[in-house]
Every structure is written in C-alpha cells, then in structure tokens.
Amino acid sequence: MEDRSLLVNECSGVLKSRQMAIRTVGINQIKIQVSELCLKANFELGQDVIKALQNALEREKSPVARETLLQLLENARLAREKSIPLCQDCGAAVVFIEIGQDVHIDGGSLSEAVTEGVRAGYSEGYLRKSMVDKPFSERINTADNTPPVIHYEIVPGDRLRIVLMPKGGGAENMSRVSMLSPGDGKEGIISFVEQTVKKAGGAPCPPLIIGVGIGGTLEKAALMAKQSLARPLGEPGLNSEISALEAEILERVNRLGIGPLGMGGSYTALAVHAATFPCHIASLPVAVNLQCHSSRHAEAVL
Amino acid sequence: MKPVQFTSPFSSQEVINLKAGDRLLISGVIYVARDAAHRRLTELIASGLDLPVDFCGQTLYYMGPSPARPGSVIGACGPTTSRRMDRYTVPLLELGLRAMIGKGERSEEIRQAIIRYRAVYLVTLGGAGALLADCVIKAETVCYPELGAEAIMRLEVEKFPAVVAYDWQGGDLFQQETAKYCCLHEK
Numbered sequence: 147m148e149d150r151s152l153l154v155n156e157c158s159g160v161l162k163s164r165q166m167a168i169r170t171v172g173i174n175q176i177k178i179q180v181s182e183l184c185l186k187a188n189f190e191l192g193q194d195v196i197k198a199l200q201n202a203l204e205r206e207k208s209p210v211a212r213e214t215l216l217q218l219l220e221n222a223r224l225a226r227e228k229s230i231p232l233c234q235d236c237g238a239a240v241v242f243i244e245i246g247q248d249v250h251i252d253g254g255s256l257s258e259a260v261t262e263g264v265r266a267g268y269s270e271g272y273l274r275k276s277m278v279d280k281p282f283s284e285r286i287n288t289a290d291n292t293p294p295v296i297h298y299e300i301v302p303g304d305r306l307r308i309v310l311m312p313k314g315g316g317a318e319n320m321s322r323v324s325m326l327s328p329g330d331g332k333e334g335i336i337s338f339v340e341q342t343v344k345k346a347g348g349a350p351c352p353p354l355i356i357g358v359g360i361g362g363t364l365e366k367a368a369l370m371a372k373q374s375l376a377r378p379l380g381e382p383g384l385n386s387e388i389s390a391l392e393a394e395i396l397e398r399v400n401r402l403g404i405g406p407l408g409m410g411g412s413y414t415a416l417a418v419h420a421a422t423f424p425c426h427i428a429s430l431p432v433a434v435n436l437q438c439h440s441s442r443h444a445e446a447v448l
Numbered sequence: 449m450k451p452v453q454f455t456s457p458f459s460s461q462e463v464i465n466l467k468a469g470d471r472l473l474i475s476g477v478i479y480v481a482r483d484a485a486h487r488r489l490t491e492l493i494a495s496g497l498d499l500p501v502d503f504c505g506q507t508l509y510y511m512g513p514s515p516a517r518p519g520s521v522i523g524a525c526g527p528t529t530s531r532r533m534d535r536y537t538v539p540l541l542e543l544g545l546r547a548m549i550g551k552g553e554r555s556e557e558i559r560q561a562i563i564r565y566r567a568v569y570l571v572t573l574g575g576a577g578a579l580l581a582d583c584v585i586k587a588e589t590v591c592y593p594e595l596g597a598e599a600i601m602r603l604e605v606e607k608f609p610a611v612v613a614y615d616w617q618g619g620d621l622f623q624q625e626t627a628k629y630c631c632l633h634e635k
Contacts, residue, residue: 208629210611214573217609221576225524234514234524234577234597272523274514274597285484287596316529316551316574348622349529349552351574403630407574408552409611410625440575 169304170252171448173259176306179446180263183310184239185271187444188231191222194379195355195416195441202353202406202413211411215353218406218439229271233440236273237312239264239294242373246303257296260308265290276315297369309376311443317354317436320346323368326430335360335432336395342434343399343415348408351438354415355379356399358392359433362423371435374419376443383420392418406439451609456507458547463568466612468619472570473607478507478549480601482528485592486536493539500591501600504544510551512597513587514577522587522603524577527551530569534558541565549610553622562614570610571621583608 196219203215225232241260245251251259268275268291277292278285301307322342326334339358359370383389395418405411416439425431449471454462456476466472479501481489492499510530514523530550537548538561546567551574562569573580586604593599613621 208625210625217573217576217579221573221579224582225578228578230517230520230578230581231514231524232578233575234512234526235528236514236524272515272517274512274523276512276597287598289596314575319529347553348571348574349531351551401631403626403628405625405629407571408622408626409571410622410627410629412629438575 167248167304168250169246169248170250171306173251173253173256175448176251176256176259176308177263177266179308179448180241180260180310181267181270183308183444183446184264184267184273184312185229187310187312187442188236188271188273189229190226190444191232191440191442192378195439196222198379198416199353199439202416206406206411206413208405208411210409211406211413214406214409215413231271231273232442233314233438234274235276235314235316236268236291237314237442238277238318239268239291240311240313240372241294241296242299242309242311242376243296244299244301244307246305247300248304249306260294260296261292264294265292306448307445308448309443309445311372311376314438314440317350317438320350321371321433321435323364323431323433325364326432328428328430330430332391334430335391336398338432339395339418339434340398340402342436343404344402346436347404350436351407351440352404352415353406353413353439355437355441356395356415356418357435357437358395358418358420359435360420360422360431361425362431363425363429364431366423367431367433368435370421370423371433374421375435375437375441376445377419379417384422388420388422392420395420453607456547456605457505458507458568460505460546460566463546464566464616466568466615467617468612468615468621468624470612472610472612474507474610475606475608476604478509478603478605478608479503479590480509480511480603482510482512482598483532484595484598485600486533488592490536490539493543499543503540505546507547507549508540508545509549509603513601514597516587520581522581522584525580525584526577527572527574530554537561541567554614559614559618559620563616563618566616568612568616569614571613572608572610580608
C-alpha cells in the first residue's frame with residue numbers, strides 16, 4: 147500500500163513537470179487557420195511552381211506548348227489578383243497535420259475544428275464543393291466540401307503544423323498503386339511510373355508533378371506518394387540515391403512527348419518527388435500520385 | 449497557326465472542314481454538362497423520354513464551375529476529363545450533338561462515333577479556370593439546379609479558346625503532336 151502511494155506521487159511529479167512544457171492551442175485558432183489555408187491554396191500558385199513553369203517555358207520545344215505554358219502563368223496571375231480559384235476543381239481537402247507531442251488541443255475536437263475550417267473556407271472563398279456522400283449509389287453532394295481527408299502524425303516538439311492540399315479529381319483519378327515483386331527492382335518502378343503517365347495522357351493536366359512512394363505497405367506507399375507532392379519544387383530528395391532515381395524517372399517521362407495538356411511537347415512533368423520506406427522481404431509496393439500543374443498546397447505552423 | 453474565329457453552334461459544313469490541330473476562338477452559345485447530368489440524360493434517353501435541352505446541332509462543354517462571386521458572371525470554369533463522359537456520349541451524338549469540348553484523350557469507341565456522326569471533339573485549357581472565366585459573358589442554369597456544380601448550364605462565350613483534338617476524318621491531335629516530341633527531350 148505504501149509502495150503504491152509512493153508510485154502515484156512519483157507519477158504525478160512527472161506529470162507536473164511535463165505540464166510545464168505543454169503548449170495549448172485553441173480549436174478556434176485552428177479552424178480560422180484552416181479556413182485561410184483553403185483560400186490561399188486555391189488562389190495563389192506557389193512561387194516554386196511558377197518558377198518551374200517559367201523554366202519549362204524557356205526550354206520547351208513545341209510552340210503550341212510554349213503558348214499553353216504562358217496561358218497557365220497568366221491564369222496564375224489572374225487567380226491571385228482577382229481571388230478566383232486557379233482551377234474550378236477546388237479539390238478534395240487533403241490535410242496533413244503534424245502534432246507536436248507537447249501540444250494540448252483545447253476547446254473541442256481537432257478533427258471537427260479542421261472540418262469547420264474547410265467548411266468556412268470553401269464557403270467564404272466561393273470555392274467549388276466537390277465532395278459526394280454515398281459514393282457508389284446516390285452520390286449526394288455534401289454541399290460544403292466536407293469531410294476533409296485528414297492525416298495525423300505525432301512528432302516531437304510543441305507545435306502544430308498544418309498542410310492543406312486541395313487535390314483535384316482529374317489527376318487523382320489517373321494515380322495508381324502496384325505491388326511489384328522485389329525482383330522487378332528499379333526498372334520495374336521506373337516502367338510503372340512511365341506507363342501510368344502514358345496511360346493518363348492529357349487528362350491529368352500535365353505538366354505534372356509526380357509523387358512516388360516506394361516500399362512500406364500498400365497504404366504507406368500511397369501516403370508517401372501524396373506527401374511527396376507537398377515538397378517544394380527544386381528541393382532535392384532525401385538522399386543522392388533517391389535524387390538520382392527522381393532524375394531518371396523525370397527524363398523517361400518527358401521522353402513520352404505528351405507535353406503540356408497532352409498537346410505534345412518536351413515537358414510532360416515538371417518534377418518527380420520520391421520517398422522510400424523499408425518493406426517486407428516479399429514486397430515492393432509502388433504508388434504513383436499524379437499532381438496537375440495547378441499544384442496547390444499551403445501550410446501554417448501554430 | 450493563328451486561331452480562327454467561329455460561332456457556336458457550328459454548322460455541319462464548318463465541322464466537316466475542321467482538322468485536328470486547328471485552333472479556334474469560339475463565340476456564341478455552348479451548353480455545359482458533366483458526370484451527374486450525363487447520367488440523368490442517358491436515363492431519359494433509355495426510357496424514351498424527351499431531354500430538357502435539344503442538343504441537336506449544339507456544342508457541349510464538359511465542365512462544372514466554381515460558384516460566381518457576387519457581380520461575376522461565373523467562377524473558374526476550365527474543362528473536366530472527357531473520357532468519363534464516353535459511356536454516355538454515343539446516344540447524344542445520335543440525337544445530333546455536333547461538338548464537344550473537354551480535356552484529354554477519349555476511347556476508340558468515341559473516336560469512331562465522331563467519324564460516324566461527323567462531329568468534332570475540341571480541347572481547351574485544363575487547369576486555367578480563372579483565365580477561361582473571362583471568356584464567359586453570360587451563364588444560366590438550364591436544369592438540374594439541385595446538382596450544384598453539375599447542373600446543366602447555357603453559356604454565352606466570347607473568343608473561348610479551343611483546339612480540334614479529333615476530327616471526323618479520324619485526325620487525332622494527341623497522336624500527331626506527341627509523335628513529334630516523343631524521345632526528343634534533352635538530358
């Protein structure tokens with residue numbers, strides 16, 4: 147009995163010292179932040195994407211494609227200046243949240259706050275509501291673009307990082323996962339990405355950003371592929387082996403000649419972003435998540 | 449090649465003269481429908497009922513706009529992927545639909561139907577919804593308002609840019625342009 151009370155005292159001591167380090171973030175703040183990210187992501191194309199489009203414009207061989215790239219840059223300018231969505235498909239709201247393990251969420255449910263933020267942002271911003279419930283039968287529009295698709299990750303620290311990625315249906319529909327055999331190796335992966343892009347043609351609105359998740363399990367590969375899309379263009383892969391693979395895939399894909407919007411040209415993709423994770427001795431999962439040229443994501447740290 | 453100005457609806461002779469790769473600036477009337485509306489139209493046709501819009505000779509744009517801000521005609525209004533409409537398209541061509549506007553390649557069945565019905569498939573700027581909004585001078589919902597962004601609309605457009613993707617003689621923009629740049633990319 148005595149021993150136990152000692153243990154309880156010790157535990158509460160630990161708890162007290164931990165409480166000192168805990169940061170509180172209110173759900174209202176999260177809701178407002180998510181709502182603002184919805185607007186920012188849909189109206190403002192990132193400078194990294196604009197730079198990549200300008201770079202493609204300088205090197206593109208096809209005159210028709212050069213004109214298309216100019217029109218895409220003009221579209222980005224108009225969207226920003228007039229607060230009109232870059233694309234009428236304002237996407238499913240995919241949200242990545244990194245929660246520092248020393249953060250306390252105060253005032254209610256975090257998921258509900260994010261959902262509320264999406265609801266408010268898509269309404270205030272005159273963004274298109276594209277989510278339907280009863281997906282295989284009545285397909286009823288939920289009318290406020292909820293629910294968002296939220297991915298949580300617990301990380302060290304006392305901050306909350308939110309990345310909001312509106313993901314359009316056109317490019318998402320052309321994405322694929324394959325459970326390759328280990329023997330398929332690097333060439334198997336490159337070939338799968340190449341075939342995915344070829345099959346997609348002009349539909350996913352190239353020039354693309356191609357997210358590739360390699361390893362893990364079925365869902366881990368898909369998640370890595372999607373997360374890779376949020377990486378700023380121009381930032382190298384995690385290591386030289388991954389960077390080299392990305393460069394090789396990019397070259398192979400751009401040899402297809404599909405070009406901007408599928409109308410021929412040397413820029414079918416602007417970038418390939420790959421990520422890897424260890425996997426089972428029997429497996430080599432590969433996920434390819436295609437992202438259109440309107441690569442939208444915005445982030446905030448609370 | 450400079451774009452040529454056309455008025456929609458197109459005449460049958462105009463459509464016959466169009467060739468894959470021709471660039472157009474379209475003014476006039478175009479109708480808008482995408483997945484959910486196509487599904488309803490097909491059900492009506494299958495039941496032998498009249499359609500809410502007479503598509504004979506008309507131009508159909510695969511699109512679902514973002515909401516218009518107060519004082520604006522329309523929100524962003526770029527094309528959606530055409531191939532999802534393939535399964536619904538032949539009955540509409542049978543009813544005389546003459547031109548379709550969307551993005552991306554279509555099935556072999558639709559390419560053959562375009563030849564058979566002397567129609568045309570055009571593509572416009574995927575992902576340039578803000579830019580295309582400037583080409584729309586009037587927009588009204590014709591039917592199925594309950595479908596929201598998927599309602600059938602009637603647009604009046606001015607110098608709306610499009611490129612002929614499939615012509616009635618079997619010309620294919622994607623094949624002809626991709627072949628030019630395939631394997632050419634510099635290291």
